[in-house]
Amino acid sequence: MYRTTDILTNTPNTSLGEAGYMVINVGPQHPATHGVLHLVITLSGETIINVEPHLGYIHRSIEKMCESLTYRQFIYTTSRMDYLSSHINNHCCALSVEKGLQIEIPDRAKYIRIILDELTRLASHQLWWGAMAMDIGAITPFFYAFREREMINDIMEETCGARLTMNYMVPGGVMYDLHPNFQKKVKEFIAFFKSKINEYDEILTGNIIFQNRMKGVGIISKEDAISYGCTGPTARGSGVSCDVRKLYPYEIYSSIEFDEIINNGCDSFARYEVRMQEMKQSLKIIEQLIDNIPEGDFQAKTKTVLKLPKGEFYTRVETARGEFGVYIVSEGGTTPYRIKFRSPGFSNLSALNHMAKGNKIGDLVAIMGSIDLVIPDIDR
Amino acid sequence: MLSLETITNNVHDWLNNHVSSTWATIIEMLIVGLLVIGLFAMLGLILVLMERKVSAFMQIRVGPNRVGFKGSLQTLADTLKLVLKEGLTPKGADKFLFNLAPYVVMCAAMLILAPIAFAKNFQIWDINIGVLYISAISSISVIGILMAGWASNNKYSLLGAMRSGAQIVSYELSAGFSVLCIVILTGSLQISDIINAQQNGWFIFKGHIPAIISFIIFIIAVTAETNRAPFDLAEAESELTAGFHTEYSGMKFALFFLAEYVNIFVVCAIGAILFFGGWMPLHIGNWQGFNQVMDYIPSSLWFILKVFGLIFLIMWFRWTFPRLRVDQLLNLEWKYLLPLSLVNLLLMTVVAIMGWHF
Numbered sequence: 001m002y003r004t005t006d007i008l009t010n011t012p013n014t015s016l017g018e019a020g021y022m023v024i025n026v027g028p029q030h031p032a033t034h035g036v037l038h039l040v041i042t043l044s045g046e047t048i049i050n051v052e053p054h055l056g057y058i059h060r061s062i063e064k065m066c067e068s069l070t071y072r073q074f075i076y077t078t079s080r081m082d083y084l085s086s087h088i089n090n091h092c093c094a095l096s097v098e099k100g101l102q103i104e105i106p107d108r109a110k111y112i113r114i115i116l117d118e119l120t121r122l123a124s125h126q127l128w129w130g131a132m133a134m135d136i137g138a139i140t141p142f143f144y145a146f147r148e149r150e151m152i153n154d155i156m157e158e159t160c161g162a163r164l165t166m167n168y169m170v171p172g173g174v175m176y177d178l179h180p181n182f183q184k185k186v187k188e189f190i191a192f193f194k195s196k197i198n199e200y201d202e203i204l205t206g207n208i209i210f211q212n213r214m215k216g217v218g219i220i221s222k223e224d225a226i227s228y229g230c231t232g233p234t235a236r237g238s239g240v241s242c243d244v245r246k247l248y249p250y251e252i253y254s255s256i257e258f259d260e261i262i263n264n265g266c267d268s269f270a271r272y273e274v275r276m277q278e279m280k281q282s283l284k285i286i287e288q289l290i291d292n293i294p295e296g297d298f299q300a301k302t303k304t305v306l307k308l309p310k311g312e313f314y315t316r317v318e319t320a321r322g323e324f325g326v327y328i329v330s331e332g333g334t335t336p337y338r339i340k341f342r343s344p345g346f347s348n349l350s351a352l353n354h355m356a357k358g359n360k361i362g363d364l365v366a367i368m369g370s371i372d373l374v375i376p377d378i379d380r
Numbered sequence: 381m382l383s384l385e386t387i388t389n390n391v392h393d394w395l396n397n398h399v400s401s402t403w404a405t406i407i408e409m410l411i412v413g414l415l416v417i418g419l420f421a422m423l424g425l426i427l428v429l430m431e432r433k434v435s436a437f438m439q440i441r442v443g444p445n446r447v448g449f450k451g452s453l454q455t456l457a458d459t460l461k462l463v464l465k466e467g468l469t470p471k472g473a474d475k476f477l478f479n480l481a482p483y484v485v486m487c488a489a490m491l492i493l494a495p496i497a498f499a500k501n502f503q504i505w506d507i508n509i510g511v512l513y514i515s516a517i518s519s520i521s522v523i524g525i526l527m528a529g530w531a532s533n534n535k536y537s538l539l540g541a542m543r544s545g546a547q548i549v550s551y552e553l554s555a556g557f558s559v560l561c562i563v564i565l566t567g568s569l570q571i572s573d574i575i576n577a578q579q580n581g582w583f584i585f586k587g588h589i590p591a592i593i594s595f596i597i598f599i600i601a602v603t604a605e606t607n608r609a610p611f612d613l614a615e616a617e618s619e620l621t622a623g624f625h626t627e628y629s630g631m632k633f634a635l636f637f638l639a640e641y642v643n644i645f646v647v648c649a650i651g652a653i654l655f656f657g658g659w660m661p662l663h664i665g666n667w668q669g670f671n672q673v674m675d676y677i678p679s680s681l682w683f684i685l686k687v688f689g690l691i692f693l694i695m696w697f698r699w700t701f702p703r704l705r706v707d708q709l710l711n712l713e714w715k716y717l718l719p720l721s722l723v724n725l726l727l728m729t730v731v732a733i734m735g736w737h738f
Contacts, residue, residue: 024535032618046539046706135618137609137703143439203700209610210702361539362705365619 021049028057032135032365035375037349039364046360051353058379066339071097071171071306074339078326079165081343082377084127085319087120090169095250096315096326097171100308106297109173110251115186115289116159116168117317118282122193123152124320125279132272132369133204136213141204148196151189155182171306173299186290190283197279205276214269218355218367221266228354229347232322233278234371237271239264244318258285268363268370275372307334321345321372345377384502384680412504416493420642427641428455430688431695438699459634467630470533477531482628482635484524489642491517495571496649499659499680503572510571511563514650515556518605521643522548525607525614525624528636532627540623543706544614548605550713555601557721558594561587561728562654571653578657581664588736590728595655597721602647603694604709606640610701613709648690652683656690659683 022043028036036057042050062081066074075093079086091113098105130145153163158179160168168175204210220230225238235242243260245253261277263270308330316325322344329338348371355371356364391411395404429444429452436443444451469475495510497503507513522545529541563569565587566577577583583591604611615623625636652658659679663671704712730736 022535031621046543133702137612137616137618138701139435140439140699143441147440204702207702209704209708212708213702213705360705360707362613362616362619362703 020044026364032368033375034131034368034373037373037375037378039352041356041361041364043361046362048356048359048361048364051356051364053349053352055379058376060376060380062380063339063341066336068335070334071100071308071336074336075169075171076165076167078341079167080376081341081380082319082321082324082345082374083164084124084374085120085321085324086164087116087166087168088317088319089324090167091117092315092317092319092324092326094169094171095317096313096328097306097308099315100311100313100328100330101171101302101306103172103300103302105173105300107252107294108296109298109300111289111293112174112178112298113169114251114253114256115286115293116156116166116174118285119152119155119186120166121320122279122282122286123149123156125275125282126152128275128320128369128372129200129204132366132372133210135365135369136210138204138207138210141200144196144199144203148189148193151185151192155185155189158182158185170299172302173297175299177298178293183290183293186286190287190290193283197283200276205272211269213362213366214267214272214370215265216267217359217363218268218271218370219266220351220355222264224354225266225351228351230322230351231344231347232318232320233261233271233274234322234344234348234351236260236262237268237274237370238266242323244316244323248316250315250317256285256288268366271370305334307332308336316342319344321374321377322348341380343377343380345373345375349373349378383678384499388502416490416504419493420490420638423642423645424459424638425455427645427691428458428637430691431641431698434692434695435699438696462634463631465630467632468627470627472533473627474531474533477527478627479632481524481528481531482632482639484527485521485639486524486635486642488517488521488524489639489646491520492646493642496646497571497575497653497658498683499678501572502659502680506570506572509569511559511569511574511654515552515559518555518643518647519548519552521639524639528628529624532624534627536620536622536626537624540614540616540620540626543616544607544624546706547607547611547613547709550710551601551604551611551717554597554713554717554721555605557718557725558598558601559650559654561590561594561725564725564728564732565591571658575653575658575660578660579663580666582655582657582660582662584655587728588731590724590731591655593720593724594728595651597717597724598651598655599690599693600717601713602651603697604713606643606647606694608640608644608694609698610703611709612698612703613706616703618703644691644694645687648687648694649683651690652686656686657682658686 024041024043026039026041027033028038033039038054038057040052040054041048062077065077069077075090078089078093082089126145126149130142133141156166157163159182160166220238222239225235225240231242239262241260241262246260258281261274261281263274265273308328310332311330313328313330314325316323323342324344325342327340327342328336331337352367352371355367359367392408395407432454433443444454447453447457469478492514494505495503495507495513525544526541529537562574562583565583566574568574584595607614625633628636659682661674661677661679661682663674
């Protein structure tokens with residue numbers, strides 16, 4: 001992302017330019033960027049001429065670190081990438097190691113993984129909903145979202161021992177068996193959330209100010225969404241069918257009944273609607289599985305030291321933000337030769353300039369909210 | 381009966397009996413000045429706490445509950461913190477304007493208090509163009525905000541200030557027109573006349589539909605004028621970090637903060653005076669018994685209740701609505717509210733001429 005010195009030349013006052021544009025640095029510390037994203041925006045009055053993201057503020061060289069970590073260890077670094085869907089990231093890594101080792105994991109583990117994935121997706125979408133409302137200027141929804149998210153976090157804490165970086169998925173299955181309370185708690189949560197999800201619509205979706213802020217803003221056409229490499233709700237809001245769970249089903253997704261939510265609105269509101277509907281679909285998936293978790297092992301028998309055969313392995317999963325891929329190049333040793341993560345946030349961010357151009361500053365914030373950026377996921 | 385009116389009269393008489401009338405006036409002015417500053421401090425303390433409690437109530441939280449009884453001293457602790465903080469002036473800022481701006485905003489908020497009747501015959505200055513005075517002074521605060529934004533040498537501040545300028549200048553029109561509706565009914569610009577005209581019913585009831593429309597327009601317009609959500613574009617936390625007061629810290633920030641809350645109080649007081657009879661008790665036509673019972677409630681209490689009712693309404697807006705975008709904000713005013721106010725003014729004139737109001 002860094003070209004020579006363009007941060008310096010783009011700093012305020014030096015490039016006000018003949019056109020009378022104003023250059024503003026939004027971030028790396030800014031309430032709307034939800035992390036250390038740095039946007040250099042060029043303004044004409046309130047209208048955005050150009051948005052240029054500058055990355056690297058939270059670069060931890062995770063991919064390089066993974067090269068010196070074993071196949072059991074490197075999974076834990078992925079919890080620190082997209083921390084809102086850490087389960088799903090871990091899941092993808094576990095899948096890719098299993099693919100390399102050709103391990104067949106027990107059914108129980110598959111069920112547990114999917115349920116936790118969907119719970120993570122719900123928690124992530126809830127946080128997005130609250131944060132997005134806050135970007136638009138409504139502060140109250142944030143607390144409503146966190147009320148429900150807290151329940152999921154409690155479930156996670158009981159089962160995985162952590163609330164944010166779970167590290168629960170391991171090659172071969174899951175780390176521990178479910179907590180005895182798990183099913184009861186999840187059912188309680190589903191019942192509670194179902195009674196509350198209409199509140200979400202009442203306080204935000206139906207609000208005329210909110211709709212005016214979202215509709216017709218941040219437009220990206222289907223073709224553009226594809227060419228920018230958008231995935232997840234960002235692309236599905238533009239009518240692109242890209243749900244990995246449907247197109248390349250992993251684990252037991254092929255046997256579960258759920259819909260891929262596609263909206264042809266192409267604007268911020270479409271992306272919003274997609275996520276709102278996805279929450280309902282996630283509930284539907286959990287409901288189908290929660291009573292049918294088969295008995296048996298929660299982890300396949302694996303060797304203590306994992307050695308992937310020489311070759312290249314790629315797996316992808318659908319995180320809350322889009323397609324997450326893990327690409328492992330193995331030379332046959334105990335550590336990967338090279339690992340590449342395909343994170344959804346990076347590609348989605350690349351479309352930000354396209355979406356925001358010509359809109360107002362307030363819209364930029366709304367659009368960023370609707371893309372649902374998680375900065376550590378972009379920077380890795 | 382001991383009321384604020386008798387107290388002020390007694391003080392006035394006592395002073396005039398003991399010193400010459402010039403000195404009496406000077407001493408009275410001093411007392412009034414001190415009272416206004418005291419009121420300022422009290423309003424700050426109460427309204428900030430109220431805002432935090434109201435927001436907590438709406439956000440399924442408890443709110444401040446550690447300092448003092450149920451958090452009642454929280455604002456005091458916050459103020460203490462702000463006073464002790466360093467008041468930074470950024471490098472490259474226009475120092476004079478930067479330091480002057482909070483006081484301009486504050487003085488504007490203070491000046492509007494003059495014609496407001498806090499209780500029966502308890503008013504600092506019953507000027508005969510009271511309503512006009514209020515509209516005139518309320519537009520001064522925008523100068524302070526523009527000053528703050530310009531002098532900060534910060535682009536966020538500048539954007540916030542420009543937004544605020546555009547916003548206040550436009551919404552003043554609607555606020556002015558809705559005030560005019562009431563002036564048409566009363567035939568007077570004087571605050572005391574307006575209140576006395578509501579002896580047998582508040583204007584919101586007496587003025588038929590035009591009064592209700594103008595009340596709604598008034599509430600929208602003053603919410604915008606005080607830069608409160610959903611019209612808090614001048615601050616717009618998620619867009620402009622803190623808008624025009626991004627660079628302010630310590631006491632100077634506190635003054636902006638205080639001025640915002642006093643402004644809310646003032647506009648709600650004006651709303652209460654114009655539409656809900658100010659200190660006038662709830663009177664219904666000629667129900668003698670009912671009216672007399674209502675008269676037993678002190679007039680100051682009536683005033684406070686009405687004002688705080690309206691303040692609650694404005695806080696309610698803030699904690700439930702998302703923020704408008706700047707072009708939508710101006711569209712709302714120039715395309716919808718202003719034409720509506722004009723039509724409404726015409727309607728009100730017809731109502732007043734035909735004598736359809738009660």
